[in-house]
Amino acid sequence: MTSTAKFWDKIAPKYAKSPIKDMVAYEYTLGRTRSYLSATDRVLEIGCGTGSTALLLADSVQQITGTDISPAMIGIASDKARAQSVKGADFAVATARQSAQRASGHDAVLGFNIFHLTQDYEAIIADLQKALAPGALFISKTPCLGEPSIGLKRFAFRAMIPVLRLIGIAPFVRSFSFAELEGAIEAAGFDLIETGSFPAMSRYIVARRRG
Template sequence: MTDTARFWDRSAKKYASAPIKDIPAYEYTLDRTRSYLMPTDRVLELGCGTGSTGLLLAGAVAQYHGTDISPEMIRIARDKAAAEAVDNITFTAATAQEGMVAAGPVDVVLALNLLHLLRDVEDLFNRIHAALPPGGHFISKTVCLAEPSIGVRRFAFRAMIPLMRLVRLAPFVRSFRFDGLENSIEAAGFEVIETSTGPAMSRYIVARKR
C-alpha cells in the first residue's frame, strides 16, 4: 500500500463523520453536475471518498461507479450503499489511473476535489479523453492554491502544507491556477463549457469531449 493510501485510510472514519463545511456550495456543485447527467449515463467518479456524492447522484443515472485510492474509504462507501439500498452503484479501491484503465464504457467522468492531490494530471486527462465517447463530459472541482485572484490567503495555505506533510498531517498537494488547469484539460482534447469559482479556492469545470 502506498503512503497516500495509508494517509487516507487513517483519515477515513473522521472524513466520513465530518459535516459538510459549506452546504450551499456543495449543493450548487451537485445541482450543476446533475444537470449534465442523463438517465442512461454510465458515470465514473474518481476519488469518490466514502461515497456520499455518488449516493446522491446515482439516482439520476443508469450506472455509477466510484474509485478511491483508500481501501478504508471504499469499505465505508460500500457499507453506506448497502444501508441505503442503492443498487446501481459500485465502488473499487484504485488509483485514478488504475480506475481509468479498468473502467468499462463510460459517458461521464467526475473528479471532485481530487486533481490537486495528484502528481500527473496531464496523463489522467488523456486517459479520461480516450475513455469517453464524443460529447461525453468530464466534470471536476479543484482547489487552486496558485490562483492570483484568490489573494494573499493562498500564500498561507501553500506555506502550511510542506510543514504539515513533515508530520504526516497532509498529503501531497499540487498548486494550480485556474487558467493553467483549464488549458491542460483543453490540451487533452476537451472543450471547457462551464466554469465557476467556489469560496474555498476551488474551480468547478465542465468539459466536453470534442
C-alpha cells in the first residue's frame, strides 16, 4: 500500500464523521452537477472518499461508481450504500490515474476536492480525454491555493502545508490558480461550459470532451 493510501486510511473514520465546512456551497454545486446528469447516465466519481456525494447523486443516474485510493474510505462508502439501501451505486479502490484510464463507457466523470491532491493531474485529464467519448462531461471542484484573487489567505494555507506534511498530518497539496486549472483542461481536449467559485477558494468547472 502506498504512503498516500495509508495516510487516508488512517484518517478515514474521522473524515467520515466530519461535517461539510460550507454546506451552502456544497449543496449549490451538487445541484448544478445534478442538472447536467440524466437518468440513463453512467457516472464515475474519482476520489469519492466515503461516498457521500455519489450516494446523493445515485437516484439521478442509471449507475454511479466511486473510486478512491484508500481501502478504508471505500469500505465506509460501501457500508453506507448498504445501510441506506442505495441502488445503482458501487465503490472500488483505485488511484485517480487508474480511474481515468478505466473511464471508457461513462457519460460523466466527477472529481470533487481531489485533483489538488494529485501529482500527475495533466496525465489524469489526458487519460480521461482518451477514454471518454466526444460529448462526455468532466465535472470537478478543486481548491486553488495559487489563485491571486483569493488574497493573503492563500499564503497562510500554503505556508502551513509543508510543516503539516513533515509531521504526517497533511498529504501532498498542489497550488493551482483558476487559469492554470482551466487551461490544463482545455489543452487536454475539453470545452469549458460552466465555471464558478463555490466557495471562493475552490473552482467549480463543467467541461465537455471535444468531438
